[in-house]
Amino acid sequence: MDFRKRLAALLLALASTGAGAQPLDSAQKLPMGWYVTESAPKRYEAGVDTADTCEGTRSAYLRSLSPDENGYGTFMQAFGAQDFRGKRLRFSASLRIKDVEGWAGLWMRVEGPDPKQPLAFDNMQSRALVGTAGCKRYEVVLDVPKEATTIMAGLIMSGTGRAWLDGVRFDVVDASVPVTDLLASRPVVAANGPAGLEDGPASGSKNDTLPLGRVGDVWFNQGRIAADKPYTRNKDGVWVSILGEEVYEHGIAVTGTLGQRALDLKLRAGGRYTRIEGTWGKETVDIQMSPEKLSMRWGKLTRELARDSSAQVNGTCNRYQRTEGARVVDQLDVCGAALGTRPPSAQLVMSFLANGFSPTLPTRGLAAPQPPVRSREALDTERTANGPQ
Structure with a gap:
């Protein structure tokens, strides 16, 4: 497939040797297909580093250029979704961070006909990397719907600091690998009591009961x-x-x-x-x-x-x-x-x-349901366990 050829070339560019090379500070030296986006101009930069890699001989880094903590930058790529429609895609890489004041992580986004409403998304903010940490492999996993048009993925860093990425992999996985989608639907508890069968969604959307x-x-x-x-x-x-x-x-x-x-x-x-x-x-x-x-x-x-x-x-x-x-x-x-x-x-x-702005105590769930009692012996469990009374 064309995409697999492009991906192989991209990963080869990121992992290729560079004996004696020094860290590069120019985004123009980034591996082919990767680029930097940011919340404000000249806040972040990316480059290639040959020192202290996690996997292979080269890693890409993203670092802040401003002491201002209000912003974020990404080192990313975008590609067509046609080869992954109807499949579960895992984006994984090895990361390390230094002096991150804010947070960092991998991210992936699946877009459809309306870019303003992503079909799937995860940026690891619920398991964010903060401070200084050594090499470790992380992943995000998303389902790619049949209406998907574009997939974007990369490294994101909010605030200040520096982060490195290498060992980039994209793998199609089966249903045994759970998704990490922040937009995945979850069970819904009606806010206003039970609804009748004739009650339709108030907004008229077929996805009205799917939480984001x-x-x-x-x-x-x-x-x-x-x-x-x-x-x-x-x-x-x-x-x-x-x-x-x-x-x-x-x-x-x-x-x-x-x-x-x-x-x-x-x-x-x-x-x-x-x-x-x-x-x-x-x-x-x-x-x-x-x-x-x-x-x-x-x-x-x-x-x-x-x-x-x-x-x-x-x-x-x-x-x-x-x-x-x-x-x-x-x-x-x-x-x-x-x-x-x-x-x-x-x-x-x-x-x-x-x-509200007043303390809220944790929700206390009901006791876990137990199997129905089927005989008198079941009622006597405590007595037999503790001996004759």
Whole structure:
């Protein structure tokens, strides 16, 4: 296949020998097919390094040129999806990082007819690399739908620091390899109780019940925000609640009315922090989220939570919590598209506000169901285990 030939040439360029060569600082010396994109000009650069590689004799690096932590850069490639439609694709590479203030990781994005609505995406932000770390192999795995047109993949770094990539591989894998898709659909719990069979999706979208992201118990997608008082998106782009309140998007600005309070907020993402700031009602809002912590302030109400990287939580989620001793006193999971470098503005803003600014105790699930009791012997299990009473 043409793509496999191009890919083989590209990987050969990245892995080819360069005896005695010094690190190169020019993006023009990058392996064929790779290039740099960034949130602002001249913030990042990429080059080829022959020292301290993880695999092979050459690695590519991405480094920040500015001390400004508000930004991100990617070392990436883009190629047609035709050879992978209907398949599961794994992009893997060896990474190492140094002094990363922000986060770094692999990323892959599958696009369809509308580039503004990716079909699949993962940037490792839920398992981000921070600080300084040695060589280790990482991967992202996505399903490529039949309507896919383009696949993009590479190394992303937010904030400052330096990251190296080598040993790049693209493999078609079977269903035994789980996807890491931040946009993958998940089971949905109705926000307003059971619905009748005649009830159709409010937004008219066939994907109305497939979540793209979640903050706490509030999930969202392109047409619905499933809070206590759900919002749906009209054809004109206006978000309308079941109470008739309206919310508008103007680029990064989100305005309108939420919970009978005037809303005037801005969302900035892609740097070290995802930040929401402005006013809600008469009080000031300031929400800052990074891979290490989450801070939420509204007037005098404050939530300060630290990332629990050891938590047993869905691989597309970051768990933030506050503890007192061994007791968890506040907890919030942020999942899926809410962790992206370009999260949907209105959905993310309203999902955070719907969770509130007071501590929320972890959800306590019901006890695991047990097999039905079928005989008196089953009822006597404890007695027989402990001997005659």
